[in-house]
Amino acid sequence: MHEFPRHVWLLVFAVFLGGCGEVWNNPYPAQDGGSNTFYSAFTERPKHLDPVQSYSEDEAEFNAQIYEPPLQYHYLKRPYALVPMTAEAVPRPRYEDAAGRPVAADSPRVAFSVYEIRIKPGILYQPHPAFARDETGRLRYHDLRREDLASIYALRDFPNTGTRELTAADYVYQIKRLAHPRLHSPVLGLMSEYIVGLREFAQRLKQEDAALAAAGRRGAWLDLTRFPLAGVETLDTYSYRIRIKGRYPQFAYWLAMNFFAPVPIEADRFFAQLGMAEKNLTLDWYPIGTGPYMLTENNPNARMVLERNPNYRGEAYPNEGEQGDAAAGLLADAGKRMPFVDKVVFSREREGIPYWNKFLQGYYDSSGISSDSFDQAVRVSVEGEAAVSPEMAARGIRLEASVGTATRYFAFNWLDPVVGGGQADAAARERARKLRQAISIALDWEEFISIFANGRGIPGQGPIPPGIFGFKAGEAGINPVVYDWSNGASQRKSIEVAKRLLAEAGYPDGREAKSGQPLVLYLDTTDRGPGDKPRLDWYRKQFAKLSIQLEIRGTDYNRFQEKVRKGAAQMFAWGWNADYPDPENFLFLFHGPQSRARTQGENAANYANAEYDRLFQQVKHMDNGPARQALIDRMTAILHEDAPWSFGFHPKDYGLIHGWVTNLKPNHMARNGLKYRRIDAALRERSRAEWNRPVLWPLGLIAALIAASAAPAVIGWRRREQSRGGA
């Protein structure tokens, strides 16, 4: 009678141990041990995997390994440089006047830029049921009825797959998809301003979609190939042409984004069939590409798995990099065929503590560093040099530090009557300018970086971060309104200078000179929780240096955005991550016509300066060179003087990598870095076994403690029973 339960327990224990392998806390199946797999994690589930909609870093982590736009960023070179991906070469635009006649690049008659892109032949798509053909050559899964999908729940349930060669038409098709009325491409508005005919094309599609709906065929397949797009055409199997209005050199950077990656029409047709969307079978869920990896498991609740695309052509690892790359071992695989890793497993980790601990146990190959774990992971020398802590070094963990292509800033709303610069009265404008300059000096970003970012940042001297053309290091690059150059370094001006400016602004000792009333300013922020209090106290302290009272207006993110949208926030702190490594992508944040309040543009401070706007129009279309640098210098000087932002800091990214990972160099522009990575799976396996030996004595101790705790109860019970028996 007692045998059965014992067997059950033995079976359960055997299953438990069987699943554990050599170590017990391995979260992966034991059979995956030693496999050529890269392990990573994600915190936010991707919203979109359709390249026409996807625009976030979280999604690019997956999509950039699958989709292949014509261009990519060189993995190792800095400053960032474009190189071909599927294209034969980086296209050089030719210029035409309004009549279509060729003109010189610097001609004032330039009306169009023409990009002709030739892709490499022989590139194949990943295996996919959309390409599967039957014996007669017909596409096998393109005329499915609803009942054919009865037993289909995922893409892998289709027994047959196929492939085909990548063609220029696929790129053209994807550009047309930007205007698809049922998709929401975040760049449609911007691209409509540049790609010839895209706006009209979008209108045409909208009408056609409405006609379909009116005919009772809402959601039916909309064949984009039936409608021509004037500015985009296929020249031959491997070439296509894009006509851009005017000059727009930044367009080449867009050609390195997934918005311009190829999508085969077969995939769109396949997923458009009746019943597919109801089963989550969409292009938004199952990307299809020509890249080194394909998504074989899409479970954003738990894990996403990328596996080597068996049809991938194989790209050679770069032969050159920047200085120091060879010494760092980053050229050891030069010329070798990529990718080096067979499989990439991304596990969902919502909380930082499990993520960090699993990295330390060797179950994730790389990790960022949160503020909580910074002291455990990093030691900063008195010279300011950061290195891994001895504990990390003993495990062979390396630190990779890099300055991001981003900026964090403190904005003054230009429309505000106190701190803004839009007043009609010149004297009032001057007062507000001096007030902003005084606050810019008082806001000690060096202290902020030290306290709240663990030193991970470079104080901003202007909007352009290091690594982007236009940035100037050293004395030439400082903000002379806020800093002095002293002893070979920038020194923030003393608070006395700020107080003098404040007095000149009409607020001596933080009080309005005329009324004697204290100056009260308002900071709108989403920081409201107990954890945010130190940061808010810091802001108050900075303003208190000038005897200015700072009122914090905490609100949720929606309301905050709304205030900024309506130009109702007086001051706020925000940030910007670059889309592409061009100064235009930072300088446009001050372009008057792109005011957030007026036109819903990206100029959140609503800054407006006629000279700046005029220079911006010039600089945005120029090639990098001394002439462009001179204009950027002038624009930066205007910003220094007007101070629409207190330039906060450019964040530094610190990442930790285990010793078994090689070929990893931070690249803030390229998201397709997985193909370059190499891992030493045997070393990882040995390290995991060494670091994760089960410690069994606590189990014995716990059992002993339970027994010791139960002993008085057992003794007491027996005594009672005996005493009852005796009675």
Place this chain on the structure above:
Amino acid sequence: MLAYIVRRLLYAIPILIGVNLLTFALFFVVNTPDDMARMQLGVKRVTPEAIEKWKAERGYDKPLLYNGAADGAEKVTSTIFFEKSVKLFVFDFGRADDGRDIGHEIRTRMGPSLAIAVPTFVLGLFVTVSFALLLAFFRATYLDFWGVVVCVAMMSVSSLFYIIGGQYLVSKVWHLVPISGYAGGPDAMRFLLLPVLISVVAGIGSSTRWYRTIFLEEIGKDYVRTARAKGLSEPTVLFRHVLKNAMIPILTGVVVVIPLLFMGSLLVESFFGVPGLGSYTIDAINAQDFAVVRSMVFIGSLLYIVGLLLTDLSYTLVDPRVRLQ
């Protein structure tokens, strides 16, 4: 009995409408359809046209509760509230704001939630009832005193502490089970052991004290004295008589939570990376996904109503005097 059940189920309809209305009001007090669109479309380069298009496609371009521009019944039916709520009553949850089928997500995520919730519930009930009976057995002794002290100490500690402490000791220091993650099939046991254990331990303090109080109240009654006078052993008195008669208050607290086991645990699922319904709800709140939030609130309310009904029905099983009419 059948009439009682039908009547109770009919009562559920106005309750569910009320809950729906309340959820709707609370959600849209802090969120506008524009906010929802912006959350889905991202922060960068979002045009007003894209927002309008997003709203129109999902029916968020209509008035919230009353459509003054419509005619007749459409003044009420052509509103966000009506269109989003009515289908819930036939369990058509529709699509999340990111376009994915909510019903499919719920079906997929129910398994992991139950995999944690059911063993936690069963084991927790067994442990706490046993512990409470033991304390009742040793009532007014130093064992009872220290048992209660331990319970008070345990219930004073935040459940977050149990989770983080448990992960630190069991997974990080002792390397006995994975810190987080989930797998299907037999392999799931490695991932479930720690969250179940922690959930049970975290619940011991408060539940034991509650059951102990119930048992002590029963122990003082005449029938217990009579049982002892008949010479029954203390275990027999406790397990066969006290436990049985204490079932009504126990069932009141226990049966009502059984249906809610489907909903999962927000905290445990989040920290242990379990892809259940608890984490689904948290994700939806963070993403301001009204479609998912209202679906989860609706299911939660429905399950709670079912739980209350089951509680009432269970009374008839443990107490023959109870008659439902």
